[in-house]
Structures are given as C-alpha cells and as structure tokens.
Amino acid sequence: MKILPPGSIIGILGGGQLGRMTALAAAKLGYRCHIFCPDENEPAVGVSAFHTKAAFEDERALEAFAKAVDVVTLEWENVPLRSMEIVARHCAVHPGAKVLAVAQDREQEKTFARSIGIGTADFAIVKSAEELDAAMKKFALPAILKSTRMGYDGKGQVKIAPGMKAGEAWAAMGAPVGILESFVDFACEVSVIVAAREDGANAAYPVVENRHKNGILDETHAPAQIDAAVAREAEHVARLLAEKLGVVGLLAVELFVLREADAAGQRVLMNEIAPRPHNSGHWTMDACACGQFEQLVRAVCGLPLGDTTPHSRAVMHNLIGDDVKKWPELLAQPNASLHLYGKSESRAGRKMGHVNVIKGAW
Ligand code: AMP
Numbered sequence: 001m002k003i004l005p006p007g008s009i010i011g012i013l014g015g016g017q018l019g020r021m022t023a024l025a026a027a028k029l030g031y032r033c034h035i036f037c038p039d040e041n042e043p044a045v046g047v048s049a050f051h052t053k054a055a056f057e058d059e060r061a062l063e064a065f066a067k068a069v070d071v072v073t074l075e076w077e078n079v080p081l082r083s084m085e086i087v088a089r090h091c092a093v094h095p096g097a098k099v100l101a102v103a104q105d106r107e108q109e110k111t112f113a114r115s116i117g118i119g120t121a122d123f124a125i126v127k128s129a130e131e132l133d134a135a136m137k138k139f140a141l142p143a144i145l146k147s148t149r150m151g152y153d154g155k156g157q158v159k160i161a162p163g164m165k166a167g168e169a170w171a172a173m174g175a176p177v178g179i180l181e182s183f184v185d186f187a188c189e190v191s192v193i194v195a196a197r198e199d200g201a202n203a204a205y206p207v208v209e210n211r212h213k214n215g216i217l218d219e220t221h222a223p224a225q226i227d228a229a230v231a232r233e234a235e236h237v238a239r240l241l242a243e244k245l246g247v248v249g250l251l252a253v254e255l256f257v258l259r260e261a262d263a264a265g266q267r268v269l270m271n272e273i274a275p276r277p278h279n280s281g282h283w284t285m286d287a288c289a290c291g292q293f294e295q296l297v298r299a300v301c302g303l304p305l306g307d308t309t310p311h312s313r314a315v316m317h318n319l320i321g322d323d324v325k326k327w328p329e330l331l332a333q334p335n336a337s338l339h340l341y342g343k344s345e346s347r348a349g350r351k352m353g354h355v356n357v358i359k360g361a362w
C-alpha cells in the first residue's frame with residue numbers, strides 16, 4: 001500500500017463544509033489541500049492551499065487537477081461518475097467510482113444492502129404518476145416517495161398520507177424516477193461511521209443517535225442510548241457495507257432502529273449511505289483524539305488509522321440558518337466547541353456551523 005507522507009497534496013472534489021473541515025484536519029498533519037469546485041466562495045476554498053475553479057464537467061480542468069495532486073477524495077457524493085473516471089486515469093481516487101455509483105442512487109443502495117443480507121424498508125421504483133398510483137395500492141399508507149438521485153436533507157421527498165392523490169405526490173417529488181418506501185415506525189435513528197484503508201484495515205466510531213427537524217439533522221447524541229446488542233448489529237452492518245463495497249476512506253451508514261425485531265430477526269434497517277465525512281460524525285472532532293476528518297486523511301494517505309474510542313460523551317447541535325446568530329452566547333457556554341463554516345449568507349435550512357457540547361467522560 002502506498003503511503004503518502006505529510007507534505008503531500010490531497011485533492012478534494014467539492015468545496016463545502018465537509019471539504020473545509022477535511023482541509024483543516026489535513027493541515028494539522030502537514031498536508032496541503034487542493035479543492036476542485038465551481039465557486040471560489042465555497043467554505044473549503046479559503047482554508048486550502050490550492051483551488052481549481054471549474055465545473056465538474058470540465059475535462060481539461062479535471063485532468064490538470066488530477067496531475068497536480070497526490071491523491072483525490074471527495075466531500076460531495078454527487079460528483080458525476082464521469083468526472084471521477086477522468087481523475088482516476090491520472091491519480092488514485094478514494095473512495096472510488098463503484099462505491100459512489102451505489103451511494104448516488106437509492107435503488108442501488110437498497111438493492112446492494114439486500115444482496116448482502118442487510119434489511120431495508122420495502123420499496124418500489126416508480127417512473128410516472130401511474131406507476132406510483134399502482135405501487136400505492138400495494139403499500140400500506142403512510143409511505144414516503146423520494147427521488148432516487150440527488151436528494152439530501154429531506155429534499156425531493158413527500159410523505160404520502162392515506163387519501164393523497166398519486167399525481168399530487170408525483171408532482172411534489174419533482175424527479176424523473178422515484179422510490180416509494182414503506183414508512184418505518186422506528187424507535188430512533190442512528191448512524192455509524194467506518195474508516196477503511198486500502199489494505200483493508202478499518203475502524204468504526206461508536207453508534208450515535210440522530211434527531212431531525214424538518215428533514216434536516218438537528219442533533220447527534222453520542223453514544224446512542226440503545227441496547228448493546230442493537231449497537232453491535234448496527235456496527236456490524238456498517239462494517240459489512242464498507243467491506244463489501246471496497247470503501248477506502250469513510251463510509252457513513254444511516255440506520256433505523258426498529259421497536260422490535262422484524263420477521264428476519266433484524267433490529268436495524270439501513271436507510272442510506274454516504275462515502276464521505278458525515279454530519280453525524282462532527283461530534284468526533286471534540287470527543288475523540290482523532291476525529292472523522294483526520295481519520296479520512298489518514299485512511300486515504302495510508303497512515304495508521306486513529307483510535308475511534310471517544311474520551312467524552314457529546315451532543316452535536318447543528319446551526320441551521322439564523323441559529324448561527326447565537327454564536328456569541330455559544331462561545332460563552334462551558335464545554336462547548338463552536339465550528340463555523342464561514343458562509344457569508346445565512347438562508348433558511350442552510351448549515352452554517354455546529355457546536356459540540358462535551359458531556360463528561362465516555
Ligand atoms: P433520508 O433523506 O432518506 O435520510 O430521509 C430523511 C429523513 O426522513 C430520515 O432521516 C427519516 O427521519 C425520515 N425518513 C426517511 N425515510 C423514511 C422511512 N422509510 N420511514 C420513516 N421515516 C423515514
């Protein structure tokens with residue numbers, strides 16, 4: 001396995017806050033980052049040594065970028081696969097196109113999970129209002145209709161209550177292909193982040209509980225207050241997915257915890273995966289000696305993985321939209337560590353920063 005020593009240049013596809021925090025962690029270990037994104041005002045650009053300002057479809061810019069860096073990772077999973085292929089001709093890309101192809105499409109995610117024995121909500125793929133209408137007749141309502149691609153933070157999702165018309169739900173979803181999912185009456189939502197190196201070495205952070213508001217992550221509680229057996233099952237599912245997908249870098253796995261075991265004896269169902277740092281892993285920045293961003297840098301550079309055992313319990317609060325105006329009082333709060341993403345404009349639903357509140361020894 002190739003080891004990239006400190007001083008090397010890490011290319012990052014995408015310029016958002018996840019790229020910014022990766023670049024800060026990389027700088028801590030003496031690496032420099034080169035961000036590829038179309039807008040110089042994005043959060044990662046100002047904290048990185050180099051920036052290529054270009055569209056993800058710009059082949060020449062992608063080639064020049066790939067030749068200028070030592071390894072490439074990503075902070076946005078909707079990077080076009082074609083762009084990844086172009087970069088991969090000149091430079092190692094972690095995670096690779098195979099993982100990305102699965103993570104970009106909800107049908108592929110669920111089909112892959114099921115193929116390796118991991119449970120998911122029941123689902124049907126629908127390509128028109130008529131197909132949705134037919135699928136709705138087979139599903140118990142409520143159900144959820146989601147776009148199969150490009151959805152995040154509850155965007156492109158419609159909850160279908162009894163009595164709702166298929167045409168109405170289809171129009172509200174607004175994408176050419178949808179996935180109708182049975183509504184899971186979960187006890188709670190949890191996630192696990194696994195780091196893996198090219199030689200197969202891996203490490204998982206403990207299972208955490210995620211609470212959402214308006215479809216957007218609001219708080220992460222570490223650890224999740226769930227039975228040890230359920231936590232083991234969640235961790236097993238995450239490791240299995242990372243291993244079978246051949247992830248190098250990070251894989252975040254979001255899961256529903258069922259109130260009781262289903263017919264297959266499972267207590268967790270996979271909801272979705274993301275092959276990158278994840279919002280539900282931000283707590284690790286202040287509660288672990290090696291947070292998820294440093295872990296990503298270690299994994300893609302072939303360094304020894306960091307210890308994933310936290311030293312503290314923590315709660316992460318997202319600062320969405322105008323929440324960020326509370327920064328003076330958050331700075332004054334004991335045991336709180338404030339992280340702001342440097343976005344100039346706060347809009348409703350936009351992630352502006354987060355605060356990690358340390359709760360005492362793990
Ligand atoms: P997603 O974009 O798939 O992560 O969905 C956003 C949020 O919607 C999830 O975190 C859940 O709170 C809720 N949700 C999504 N799918 C389902 C489902 N099949 N059953 C119940 N709640 C869901």
